[in-house]
Amino acid sequence: MQNSLRRCLQAAALAVAVLLLMGAGDDSARFKDLGHRMMCTCGCGQVLLECNHVGCRSSDKMRNELQAALDRGDNDDLILQGFVQEYGPTVIAAPTATGFNRVAWIMPFLALALGIAFVVYVVRVWKNRPEPALADGITIPPSSELDEFRQKARKETDL
């Protein structure tokens, strides 16, 4: 009886420890994630967790504030808002997906989509272009008739 009680208590203690450690692991990952979403304000131009400024006081202070916010249980958005209020919008390492800042994210993909559309259009125009006329009005025979000869030439000359 005493043995089984001891075992139950051990199992309970283990379960509590696992739950606590799971939370700690999450916080460590969140610290790393949030630390890479903010800039150090010392002027080094690096993300917070990569500040290479020797003896930087800004990054130490900001890291401590970040850890304190995580320990308080604040969620990511609240933490980031807090830093913006204290250090200004430039503390966030990338434009947010709100308001005009959305344009920052949209433009590259819009450029890609427009570029693909343009290339497809150009390819179609070029494909439909008439063959350039040769001297004496001779024109090149249609492509399909030449395919057989192309395959033969490719086979005979292929490296």
Next chain:
Amino acid sequence: MSQIGSFALLLALGLSAYSFLAGFLALFGKDAASARLGETARRAGIATFAAVLLAGIVLVLAAFHDDFSIAYIFHHSNRDLPAAYKFAVLWSGQEGSLLFWSLLLAGYGFVLRLRYKTDQRLFAYASVIIASVQVFFLLILNFAAHPFAIMQGSLPADGTGLNPLLQYPEMVIHPPMLYLGYVGFTVPFAFALGALIMKYPGEKWIQITRRWTMVTWCFLTIGVFLGAHWAYAVLGWGGYWGWDPVENASLMPWLTGTAFLHSVMMQEKRGMLKVWNMSLIFATFLLSMLGTFLTRSGVISSVHAFAQSSIGTWFLVFIVLTLAVCSFFLVANRSHLKSEHKLESLVSRESSFLFNNLLLLVVCFTILWGTFFPIISEFVQGHKVTVGPPFFNRVAVPVALLLLLLTAVGPLLAWRKTSVESLKRNFLFPAIGSLAIGGMMILFGVRPWEDPSYFYATMAAVLSALVIFTVISEFLRGGRVIAGKTHQNLVSAMIQLCHRSTRRYGGYIVHFGVALVVIGILGTPFNKEVEKEMAFGDKINIGPYTLVCQSYTQDDNPNYANEWAIINVFRGGKQITTMYPERRFYKASGQPQTIPRIYPSFREDLFLVTDVYLVYEGKNDTTGRPIIKAHLNPLVPWIWIGLIIMVFGTIVALVPNAAAVQVAATVPARTPAHAGAGD
């Protein structure tokens, strides 16, 4: 000394102005007088090089003689600066770097003007255009950023020294390589604009321009990668690319220059993409100027930037004028740029070049957009925002992966049309091999579905493997054919294959190098780091390594005082090396600087090499113990190996082709036909 330098710069300005004006006038005439005028312009251009070189030599000598009466030398040098860095003073500040730019431009112009007999008319146009750019830089040097300005007040005893970040061996070579690249793009730009203005008949100008562009591109590649290596080896954050505006400024002309080097092949082979190629080389030159504008104007803050000054306005005006001139001639002479052939198939080399160009330009646009968005945001919203690594990584990486796919697929597509049979023949085994690599990564514990960074790493590995396997298969296939015909061994046959078509196979080698660079980068999500205060005998466990602090100590020399730790590195219970991460305090400038130490584990891990990277972060003021930050950066050495392969491939591509091999073949004798037979 400053008077000699000032005179040299003024003389250079006069000579380059004459070279421009006389050369310009000579282009309009066709008589002997115009030819003589053109010849004087050419010689004035050559003499410009001598004058600018004199100014450069004077500035370097002033640094070596500690002539602190010259303000530039006072602000960038000091008595105890080592000799190599005194030489580098030439390019370490605003005025000196502009002089260095001017010197390199004059040097390129000097070579071009000596080789004018290649095509006298085209070279005359290019020489005038180069002279106009030279006039611009010399105007700035003489009136806005004078390197020989005199110190006001009493003569200082010593200078303030070179920025500690710049006191590293690569400082001696990184800026010259970068500038050789930036400045070098002026030459293909001059040829292209000259060919457009004179409506150059045929495509010979492309062949002349292409070799210049390859050399320039190679220098810029080396410069960009040396900058990345410098950041990695000096800055101490364990990374090599921070998407800093000045880093971006060096990447943008590299991207458009790469696009040009590819699409120009279409113009050579098929007479297509003429307007596009002109636009690309113009954009490359303008982006080089834009990069210089970004570094010097102060519009965008950067750790690389020179001090804010008024010369930004000069550059802006120059860029706008150049854009106007290029646009004018593109529109006015567009009839000269009509394509000669039509496209036959979407699955063809031509289409792959179009998509290759598209993706390169989208990446370039993304970088340009992200770099300038803080200014746009301030204009629209009234406040700046930061556009840092999270933005660029999220947007550029997917597009870069598509580009890697094209790098594998594109070279193996045929001109005009590729058959399904050919696709299967070329890609089946490389595709199987690369998918196997992806499978192995998952087997070894990589979970691409868990995190976008793991997904991108897996895709990058698969696509890099595809590039490598397709390149190897091309060499093997061609080598086997030649070995069979000439009875050589396979290696000799592959070398001969390469020599028969150096541009093609040199290009394959460059692609191979690019794949290695990508492999080096894809290890980033698997980086580890640990930071700890270390007493004697304290340990850090990181990955398979145990780092033991043997000792820590201090030293002093006239240039700097330093503290360093002695860290023994163990793996599997055996000591493999000792590392000495260090922190310096430079006396002249009063600035601290960390010196990371790096150990690449080639012996232990072979192809899965990892950098053990130690940084002396600081010291606990109470205990006096060092705080050491240890990083494990998998695969990073492949980035630098990839660069070496890329440079080698470019050199191969520049070698002229060997003559075709002649193979003796027996032909059966024929009996002559009898006259009238079968009639």
